[in-house]
Amino acid sequence: MPKLVSHPDEVKIISRRFGQGATNIDRYLELGGYEAVKKCMAQGPDWIINEMKASNLRGRGGAGFSTGMKWSFVPKQSAKPKYVLVNGDESEPATCKDHLIFLHDPHAIIEGTIIAGLAIGAKMGFIYLRGEYRYLLEIMERAVADAYERGFLGKNIFGSGNEFEVITQSGAGAYEVGEESALMESLEGKRGVPRIKPPFPAVVGLYGGPTVINNAETIATVPHIIAMGAEAYSAVGTPRNGGTRLFGLSGHVERPGVYELPMGYNLKKMIYEVGGGVRGGRKLKAVVPGGSSTPVLLPEEIDVGMDFDQVGKIGSMLGSGGVVVIDDQTCIVEFALRTITFYQHESCGWCIPCREGTDWLKKSLTRFHAGFGVASDIDNIQYLAENMLGRTFCPLGDAAAMPTAAFVKKFRKEFEDHLDGKPCPFAKHVEMAVV
Numbered sequence: 001m002p003k004l005v006s007h008p009d010e011v012k013i014i015s016r017r018f019g020q021g022a023t024n025i026d027r028y029l030e031l032g033g034y035e036a037v038k039k040c041m042a043q044g045p046d047w048i049i050n051e052m053k054a055s056n057l058r059g060r061g062g063a064g065f066s067t068g069m070k071w072s073f074v075p076k077q078s079a080k081p082k083y084v085l086v087n088g089d090e091s092e093p094a095t096c097k098d099h100l101i102f103l104h105d106p107h108a109i110i111e112g113t114i115i116a117g118l119a120i121g122a123k124m125g126f127i128y129l130r131g132e133y134r135y136l137l138e139i140m141e142r143a144v145a146d147a148y149e150r151g152f153l154g155k156n157i158f159g160s161g162n163e164f165e166v167i168t169q170s171g172a173g174a175y176e177v178g179e180e181s182a183l184m185e186s187l188e189g190k191r192g193v194p195r196i197k198p199p200f201p202a203v204v205g206l207y208g209g210p211t212v213i214n215n216a217e218t219i220a221t222v223p224h225i226i227a228m229g230a231e232a233y234s235a236v237g238t239p240r241n242g243g244t245r246l247f248g249l250s251g252h253v254e255r256p257g258v259y260e261l262p263m264g265y266n267l268k269k270m271i272y273e274v275g276g277g278v279r280g281g282r283k284l285k286a287v288v289p290g291g292s293s294t295p296v297l298l299p300e301e302i303d304v305g306m307d308f309d310q311v312g313k314i315g316s317m318l319g320s321g322g323v324v325v326i327d328d329q330t331c332i333v334e335f336a337l338r339t340i341t342f343y344q345h346e347s348c349g350w351c352i353p354c355r356e357g358t359d360w361l362k363k364s365l366t367r368f369h370a371g372f373g374v375a376s377d378i379d380n381i382q383y384l385a386e387n388m389l390g391r392t393f394c395p396l397g398d399a400a401a402m403p404t405a406a407f408v409k410k411f412r413k414e415f416e417d418h419l420d421g422k423p424c425p426f427a428k429h430v431e432m433a434v435v
Contacts, residue, residue, distance in 0.1 A: 005257030007274045011236055011244050013224050014217065015260045018104040023139055025146040028107040034152060036226035037114050041160050048119040052222070054230035056242030060097075061087055061178075061215030062291065062319045064308035067222075071212055073202035074120040080209035082122035084113050085201075087183055088129040088136075088216040091175040093292035093342055094322030097246035097258050098216040102129065102136040105220065106143035110166060112219035114157065115226065117164050120212055124165045126187060127216075131173030140168050175346035179394040180213045182348070193350045194394035217246060237263030241307035251288075251325035252279045264305040271302065271325055283328040286410075290319025292339050293399030295406035296326075316406075331426035332414050336407040337365040343400035354397035357388040361404055368418055378415045382408040 004019050021027040028034070040048050052068030059065045074082060086109060090098040101109060113125040127144075129137050144166050147153045155163050169187055171177050177186040181195035184206045205211025221243065225233045234242035241263040247270065250256045254276030261270065267289065271277065278284050284299045289306070294317040297304075304310050311318045326335065344358035364381050367373060381404065388401040408415060417425055 005255065005259065007255075007259055009265070009269075009274060010260050011262050012260060013228070013233070013236070013244050014101070014108075014221055014246060015104075016224075017108070018100065020104075022105050022107065023103075023143065025107060025143070025150060028105075032227060033107050033223075034111055034158075036223035037111050037118070037152075038158060039226055040115050040118050041158065041162065045119050045121065048115060048226075051226065051230040052119070054234065055225045056234045056237065056240055057218065057221060057225060058241060058308060059215055060217035060221070060245055060321070062092070062293075062317070064318060067214065067218055070202065070214070071116065071119050073200070074210045074212060075203065076121065078121075078210050080207070081124065082117075082120055082209055083206045083211045084116045084120070084122050084125035085180075085183065085187070085206055085211055085213040086113055086125065086127040086216055086219050087178065087180065087213055088127060088133070089171050089178040089183060090130050090133075090216070090320075091178050091346075092320045092322060093339075094248060094250055094288060094324045095291050095320040096248040096250070097321060099133060099136060100246070100258055101216055101220045102133065102140055106140050107147065108220040108223055109140070109216055110143060110147050110153070112222035113166060114153075114164050115222050116212055116214065116219065118162070120210070122212070123163045124167070126206070127166060127168045128177075128183060128187060129168070129170050131171040134170060137168060137170050144168060174348070175342075176348040176394070176396060179396065182394060183213065184211070191348075193348045196393060238305060238307050238309075240309060245321050247306065248320075248322045249275045249325070250322070252282065252327035252330070253277070253325040254279050261306070264307045264310065267297075267302045267304050267306050267323070270306065270323065275325065278325060278327050280327075284325065285328045285330055286326040286332065288322070288324035288326070288403070290317050291322035292324075292342065293317075293395075293403060294319040295402050296332075296410060298410055317402075329426055331369075331424050332407055332411040333365065333369045333418055334424065334426070336404055337362070337369050339403055339407075340365055340400060343396065347396060347400075351392040351394075351397060353388045353391040354400070357384055357397065358400050360384055361400065365404075368415070369424060371418065371423060373419055375416075375419060378408060378412065381415075 057067045177192040182192045186192035201211040340361045344362040349355045385401040385405040388397045
């Protein structure tokens with residue numbers, strides 16, 4: 001079991017039951033579990049949605065869209081059944097937060113799913129886990145079975161007359177199905193490739209019915225918001241970015257781990273105080289602020305609040321909250337190569353710009369890092385990346401292109417140092433900030 005880490009600056013909301021034995025349903029109840037859903041049944045769907053809007057909870061999967069607003073898009077009347085889909089396909093490199101929720105607090109995900117169902121009028125929810133999370137699927141399935149046994153799930157939940165069913169499902173290890181429409185295709189038993197939008201899932205989603213899709217952390221946060229109140233939750237964060245989130249701090253840092261910090265927490269403080277600084281006392285070279293798909297930041301750019309708006313203003317993204325610290329002995333060209341190698345491997349091949357673009361970028365960076373590059377390669381790599389942006393059915397093409405373009409733009413001198421057959425200046429330092 002992963003060791004839980006902590007820091008005095010943490011605000012324990014999502015993680016307050018971690019390490020408290022909450023996988024056991026009786027212990028979960030002792031710690032206040034399933035009280036939020038009872039409150040929601042008494043208040044009704046409009047109240048739930050308004051609470052979510054007032055909480056300023058934004059999607060923790062990466063897009064950062066308002067949760068309450070997303071739920072409000074689902075039509076109140078529908079000829080087809082409505083569904084709630086929990087996206088637990090945590091596949092973004094550097095992201096390691098959702099697995100802690102599944103591991104320590106699975107009933108929070110079940111409770112949040114029920115509340116989402118009450119809000120939109122759904123009678124069924126699906127909890128979809130990453131293919132490599134088989135050991136977590138067993139924990140989740142046991143929690144679901146316990147909830148059914150207590151009458152918290154089924155035809156008459158909590159004796160209220162309401163029906164809500166939950167089904168768990170595991171993927172096959174494809175990064176692509178983290179995209180919401182590809183996730184629905186996979187869940188329906190088809191190849192996990194993205195759908196053309198519109199229509200959007202809130203209107204035409206899983207099995208053609210209106211569907212709400214939320215990241216596991218987002219859903220697990222919902223019961224806490226109901227319990228403490230939307231206003232109190234929102235006040236923890238910054239304007240338009242309510243509450244806390246689980247940040248995965250990794251790479252060349254002294255105290256790596258998953259920390260629950262308020263939205264807007266300063267990135268520089270996160271690295272040097274929460275994380276204990278760059279490992280071995282080395283100098284900081286760069287930071288990936290939100291998972292491998294987000295543009296890299298330079299040391300002079302890290303004095304920024306970690307919320308969707310502030311990180312967006314400086315040209316990057318908060319993404320999934322996976323913060324990777326990179327020291328001054330790391331070769332950025334090789335780091336870029338490793339990043340694009342992942343996206344080239346995980347591209348579903350559906351879109352030509354993504355399928356061909358990631359392959360050409362990988363080939364170009366491989367040759368370049370090996371010492372066989374020419375000066376024009378630098379501009380060609382950036383040209384390829386920029387021409388992938390916005391030209392694919394799903395964001396995977398952007399996820400590959402944005403960091404690549406940022407690496408070239410911000411570390412052009414390092415790319416130039418690899419020209420004319422010169423060996424990599426960092427070849428003697430073999431340890432990379434991989435996650």
